[in-house]
Amino acid sequence: MSGPSDYLAAERTFLAWIRTGLALMGFGFVVARFGLFNRVGVAVNIGCAWNYLRMVRELKQGSELGRPSRLGLVLAGALAALGLAIVAGLVFFDHGTAHMSADSGIVMVPSHRSVDETVDTIQGMLKAKGIKLFALVDHSGEAQAAGLEMRPTKLLIFGNPKGGTPLMVAAPSIAIDLPLKLLVSEDANGKVWISYNSPAYLQARHNLPKELLGVLAGVEGLAKGAQ
Numbered sequence: 001m002s003g004p005s006d007y008l009a010a011e012r013t014f015l016a017w018i019r020t021g022l023a024l025m026g027f028g029f030v031v032a033r034f035g036l037f038n039r040v041g042v043a044v045n046i047g048c049a050w051n052y053l054r055m056v057r058e059l060k061q062g063s064e065l066g067r068p069s070r071l072g073l074v075l076a077g078a079l080a081a082l083g084l085a086i087v088a089g090l091v092f093f094d095h096g097t098a099h100m101s102a103d104s105g106i107v108m109v110p111s112h113r114s115v116d117e118t119v120d121t122i123q124g125m126l127k128a129k130g131i132k133l134f135a136l137v138d139h140s141g142e143a144q145a146a147g148l149e150m151r152p153t154k155l156l157i158f159g160n161p162k163g164g165t166p167l168m169v170a171a172p173s174i175a176i177d178l179p180l181k182l183l184v185s186e187d188a189n190g191k192v193w194i195s196y197n198s199p200a201y202l203q204a205r206h207n208l209p210k211e212l213l214g215v216l217a218g219v220e221g222l223a224k225g226a227q
Contacts, residue, residue: 105197105198105200105201105202106195106196106197106198107196107197107198107220107223108193108195109196109223109224110191110192110193110227111193111226112192112227113227114152115152115153115154115184115185116152116154118184118194118226119136119156121225122156122184122194122222122226125222125225126158131158131218132158132159132160134157134159136154136155136156137155137157138153138154140152140153140154141154151185151186151187151188152184152185152192153184153186154184154185155182156181156182156183157179157181158182164178164179164180164215166212166215167208167215170208170209171206171207173206174202174205174206174208177197177202177205180196180197180216180218180219181196181197182194182219182222182223182226183196184226194223194226196219196220197219199213199217199220200213202216203216
């Protein structure tokens with residue numbers, strides 16, 4: 001016949017698994033950006049709750065002392081729900097915001113328009129702001145003219161001498177990255193991206209005075225406005 005010690009042992013095991021699930025979720029938060037380890041942590045919490053209830057039912061067949069720990073079950077459920085909410089938030093974040101490579105300094109912003117529509121929108125914004133479009137390079141069009149296949153890819157090169165000149169006076173090397181550029185391209189999945197050099201990356205690369213960083217920040221507004 002099952003006694004109190006059996007139920008206490010089952011509860012200790014249950015709580016230990018909750019700690020394991022929580023640790024996995026925490027590891028996923030810090031290292032894996034809410035990815036695989038977070039999902040594993042959620043699965044562990046759900047699985048241990050189910051296994052604990054099953055064990056208590058089996059123990060109760062020989063005794064009426066068995067009663068599931070409500071606190072433990074609520075904790076496991078809350079942790080699992082939190083993990084699922086974080087995973088859902090990650091999915092939304094990955095599909096709706098910018099991505100940046102720390103090594104290259106390239107920021108990629110998703111566009112809900114086609115490549116041509118995005119380019120047209122950016123051109124309209126440049127004209128409205130009085131910013132000169134120096135060139136529109138149709139990489140995919142040139143590839144097609146050469147008998148090659150390439151997904152829609154266009155590069156806009158633009159700037160304003162009043163804004164760019166102080167940058168080059170302060171750090172002549174930045175001339176290699178000016179005029180500013182926005183790359184609009186379609187990936188293999190048909191998703192359109194707007195890419196540009198991070199202003200902070202350019203500031204660090206050329207050791208620009210921080211007070212001039214705002215001159216480069218306009219490219220971010222153009223990219224977001226064209227989404």
